[in-house]
Amino acid sequence: MTRLRSPPPPEPLRAHRALAADVAGAEPLPEAGCADCAACAAGALSIYAPTLAHAPEKLRVLRQRKRRFGPHQVIARHSDPADFVYTLETGWAYRVVQFPDGRRQILSFLLPGDTIAAEAICAADYSAPYTVRALTHATACGFRPHQLRELVFACETQRDHFTRYLLEQRAYAERRITDFGRRRALGSLAHLLVELFTALRARGLAQDNAADFPPRQEDLADALGLTTAHVNRTLLTLRRRGLVSIQNGKLRVHDLAGLRKTAVDN
Amino acid sequence: MTRLRSPPPPEPLRAHRALAADVAGAEPLPEAGCADCAACAAGALSIYAPTLAHAPEKLRVLRQRKRRFGPHQVIARHSDPADFVYTLETGWAYRVVQFPDGRRQILSFLLPGDTIAAEAICAADYSAPYTVRALTHATACGFRPHQLRELVFACETQRDHFTRYLLEQRAYAERRITDFGRRRALGSLAHLLVELFTALRARGLAQDNAADFPPRQEDLADALGLTTAHVNRTLLTLRRRGLVSIQNGKLRVHDLAGLRKTAVDN
């Protein structure tokens, strides 16, 4: 739940997890590169997908290192100018704003193909107003910002692809805003699950109507501005209505249309 | 308040205003261009500010028409591909998502210098998932998307300026998300007022600690996901604490630091 309002904040929640992650985060393990960027499923959904399609050799040269992160390990820290821009290759991550009193707000979940620290592409001195952490074990391909910067603006197709990515990010954030502002818990949870499931399916990470789903109820709560207790109740409502269920780290969508309808009606 | 949940929705609120605006919106009045783009205060804050500084003549050629909009008139409609990209020159506007049942969510307020329908620059077929309306009487400079597109990517400085604008938009939206998710009414209202006042001051639209402030309490409510009644109560609290007051369309910030503190603490 991570709300923690009234009394002087005790230990931030999950201090142990977070601390361990921070320490480990200092030195992520380097690893051998993958065989072929052109065959990379994550790359096909990345900000450089057009280049990958037409000139995959450009990327093989650029990629600096592949890194492996453990659950809750920091990938990019709030207000640190990023040395690397990453493409998430496997696993989940999330962007989060942490409050001094222990509250936290998850801005979005990141899936394979998503870019981490994209602001470094646009301006070397830009520091992100959020932290990125791995949600599960994850691997990511690191690039030097200035090189990716050249690549991403190299041709018109690639440049448009990238700017559309930025616009889509704004649009996503603003869908969350409408969820928060004018929807109830049931509606915004349904909406979030629809978006996540759709994204997973687009990446080939869903089998039929099911997909691996690592976020805990606490993570959903911190993304939706609710408490774990209430996420739990709301999730049960959705399950009882036969729309979705999340169990044992598996998301099962039994009625996507119904879930969409629940999202807009609540 | 525009929440309208339980009974079958009656007339959408402000039907008269909205309708009148829609009709009038079909034919905004053209008007003579302004004397000098280089001297334009709005331009200096726009997405093409760098070009304006170095080669103002490029813009004089591009500008197609200046338009005038009345309060609540539609400037760009949801899911209509935009013929024009506008720079707001005078007055306020807002981006809004309207629900079928009358609820609405204001995504952001637009001030002089802000861009309207920027997505048309990135992709001709892109249609915005929101509607833009004038809040007050407003004037805007219209440009053909493909021409602005060339201009905006013409040189590296200008291109970086534009992509940073897009990133800043996402960051703004995500500040609203943290407001919604992890702040109470008092905190998010304070935060919004801080941001608006800061923006007004940056544009030279504030005299000392005061500025014209056209949004109604209903508009603030629809931006914050609250009801007018509650915005009123919250505003009174802020006023009683000697932080800000909004009266007769004037915003007065009596204690900016205190307001900022209220924003982060609540």
Next chain:
DNA sequence: CGACGAATTGATTGCAGTCAAGCGACGTGG
């Protein structure tokens, strides 16, 4: 099996929504 993290459930509280009424400023038309 025991321990820990996560999910579930319940009791209570409080912030904000809803509904309704009243006030003041302003503009318009008889």
Next chain:
DNA sequence: CCACGTCGCTTGACTGCAATCAATTCGTCG
């Protein structure tokens, strides 16, 4: 010039969703 209507702001009474606090159960993994 005043009556009236409109619009936005203010206030109060009541309600309800979700937060908070607190157990308890479930699952997984040493």
